[in-house]
Amino acid sequence: MPRYRLTVEYDGTAYNGFQAQAEQPTVQGALETAIHAFSGEQIRIAAAGRTDTGVHATGQVVHADLARAWPTATVMNAMNAHLVHEGVCVLDCALAPDPEWHARFSAVGRAYRYRILNRQAQPVLERSRVWHVRKPLDAEAMHTAAQGLVGQHDFTTFRDVGCQSKSPIKTLDVARVERHGDEVHLVFEARSFLHRQVRSMAGTLVEVGLGHWTAEDIETALAARDRSACGPVAPSAGLYLTGVRYA
Template sequence: MTFFHRLDDKQPLRGRLAMAVEYDGTAYCGWQRLKHSASVQASLEQAMSRVAAAPVSVMCSGRTDSGVHATRQVIHFDPPSLRSEKAWVFGTNANLPRDIAVRWVKPVADDFHARFSALARRYRYVILNRTSPPVLERHNVTWCRDPLDAEAMHRAAQALVGENDFSTFRAAGCQSTTPWRHLHFIEVNRYGPLVVIDVQGNAFLHHMIRNIAGALMSVGRGAQDEGHIGRLLTLRDRTLGDVTAPAHGLHFVDCLFDESWELPAEPLGPNLLAFLGEWSGERAVPDSPMAAYRRDRSRAANAAAALAAEEGDDA
């Protein structure tokens, strides 16, 4: 994917569509539509429904909490009306508030599912580590005035890599049926005043990354030693855990799918970290039964769709 490409305004897009959405979660109760508060999902569906002139319902790749941001939230929907690529992107953006934007839209096979086709999700937790508070970045970073040892945080975090019971790091109200998750990698790096926790896994529990970030900052401050994270993991008890880091430092930056879906690649966010130069999908997804199952289903679905298209052309 290039930064600039001409959006087609002639050919109506048919069948199921995948779309990437970026948003600042500050003003929202989270992704999921709720009756009592503004949500990203409700705002997006309302804007898309205006474009379609009919109700539109979308499914996301990963629900984010109140105040959490996203730069590559992948969704899918079955459009009730035929519209062009340009109409879906420009039309939806014209009806969205300024803190939500559509990045791209692409036809996919009917078997594509933003949640159940996903192989991995990736987040970045961004900490501004200096004595004075942030101004321009105040809604997008967590401020820590105490000096943080990013190298110690990184070493401590490695205890979490692999398939583990993350009960100590899940919120009390987490609705997941299992606390087990497969963490592919977690890295902590310092870039000037920014300390970034970069983490990828098959999926995450409610508040899991924020609870990990809070515990890692205790290590970084020197309040806890490097064995703190490993000990918390073995306790399997949230009531014995560390503090929960604020939501506004957390960014959902990537959702990985099998290459057969041919979804556009794009630079990983947030733009504060654009200098790192990494693009979506560059990190490999470790082998696991779930990843293999979803890859096989994805490739079979795309092969069947390609065959159906060829037969349609021959008819």
């Protein structure tokens, strides 16, 4: 039974997250429906990350086990033909490097980008794809403060109360804040993240950009290991899973 590795892009606006849910539109549901439509097989796929409602992806990775050995180009093109009316598409399809390879458990790194539109005028074309912050943000101050989050820490402060991870200890490899014209981008990279960790860090760093918090406040919040010490949680619209790294 061949295992296929799919790189997937999606606009999460119309979906109740990635994970399949009964009678709810999800990214997983759309992908599995497309697989059934062209192959006749009803299967369950696995993903590198289960993104929340409204979160997007430009580099999500999933795997699918199919009974028949289809050409990889056929799998990609056939799925996209059945996804044409969905906010999902398959960017690439390849055979998994070995039978034990797993989209989630074989991953050694994940990258997220958070987009903030920082101008007075509201977004029109990308209303559901950015967080609109009208007041000027100091991206340099945000970047400096973000460095206090890099490394191995107990991220309880930035962990959603419903997080099911066994441990709040994670190692954040990259935390970068960059201005690109009217947009401020926050880039985070780690082996794995806690539930809503990225949105919690992004929302808190915006408080620095607005001048409400300092870099020292970020360090104090992290050290508190207390969810109540977290700043506002950024909305889902600006978050993108941009890539998954494998050894």
